[in-house]
Amino acid sequence: MEKVQALRQYLDTHRVKLVAVSKTKSLAEIRQVYANGQRIFGENRARELAEKQPGLPGDIEWHMIGHLQTNKVKYIAPFVAMIQSVDSLKLLDRIELDAGRAGRTIDVLLQVKIAREESKYGFELDTLPERIGQLTGGRRHVNVRGLMGMASFVDDEDVIRSEFRALKQLFDTLRSDHLARKQDFDTLSMGMSGDYRIAVEEGSTMVRIGSLIFGPRT
Ligand SMILES: *Cc1c(COP(=O)(O)O)cnc(C)c1O
Numbered sequence: 001m002e003k004v005q006a007l008r009q010y011l012d013t014h015r016v017k018l019v020a021v022s023k024t025k026s027l028a029e030i031r032q033v034y035a036n037g038q039r040i041f042g043e044n045r046a047r048e049l050a051e052k053q054p055g056l057p058g059d060i061e062w063h064m065i066g067h068l069q070t071n072k073v074k075y076i077a078p079f080v081a082m083i084q085s086v087d088s089l090k091l092l093d094r095i096e097l098d099a100g101r102a103g104r105t106i107d108v109l110l111q112v113k114i115a116r117e118e119s120k121y122g123f124e125l126d127t128l129p130e131r132i133g134q135l136t137g138g139r140r141h142v143n144v145r146g147l148m149g150m151a152s153f154v155d156d157e158d159v160i161r162s163e164f165r166a167l168k169q170l171f172d173t174l175r176s177d178h179l180a181r182k183q184d185f186d187t188l189s190m191g192m193s194g195d196y197r198i199a200v201e202e203g204s205t206m207v208r209i210g211s212l213i214f215g216p217r218t
Pocket of ligand 1: 021023044065066150192193194208209210211212
């Protein structure tokens with residue numbers, strides 16, 4: 001747990017939020033990290049998240065970070081704090097519907113494809129600016145707070161750095177231009193166990209870290 005404290009200290013000095021990724025981990029393991037002061041946790045499957053949430057402290061801020069099918073939004077809409085993996089207009093509209101039914105407004109991030117690997121999910125980097133008005137406007141129960149991206153799974157630091165840099169550039173462009181009047185478009189989620197230092201250097205405001213905190217997943 002000293003590891004977690006050192007990690008949090010590093011992130012605090014850079015004003016970066018830590019999402020502890022607890023997928024596949026037990027309630028007991030999550031409680032241990034909670035006892036060390038961690039309050040934001042992330043899961044990548046809606047059913048797993050919906051099953052774990054009732055058994056854990058109510059002040060945990062839950063983030064959905066994995067691909068979400070529209071028919072599963074209803075399981076997490078009553079409590080989820082943020083959905084980081086919004087990758088289609090269709091999903092955004094479903095969150096609007098299910099959040100409304102739950103009497104809530106849910107913060108979301110738009111997932112953007114930045115990796116050189118062929119990734120299935122996420123908006124295209126090049127075309128997001130022309131779509132951003134349609135994605136951020138006119139919904140009462142969804143609030144688009146920023147962008148999320150995952151770099152390539154490679155050893156080459158330069159590749160990872162240039163992908164994070166491209167996402168930061170898009171984030172800055174949207175903030176200063178298209179969304180200049182939207183003060184709360186303030187979150188750039190990038191960086192995982194293997195590449196969070198590069199992400200922080202490139203301007204991340206939120207990292208999603210699993211194995212470094214919980215140990216490797218089996
Ligand atoms: C699993 C996962 C993480 C955390 O991965 P680690 O390498 O264990 O830190 C971060 N983001 C997403 C979207 C994930 O699915």
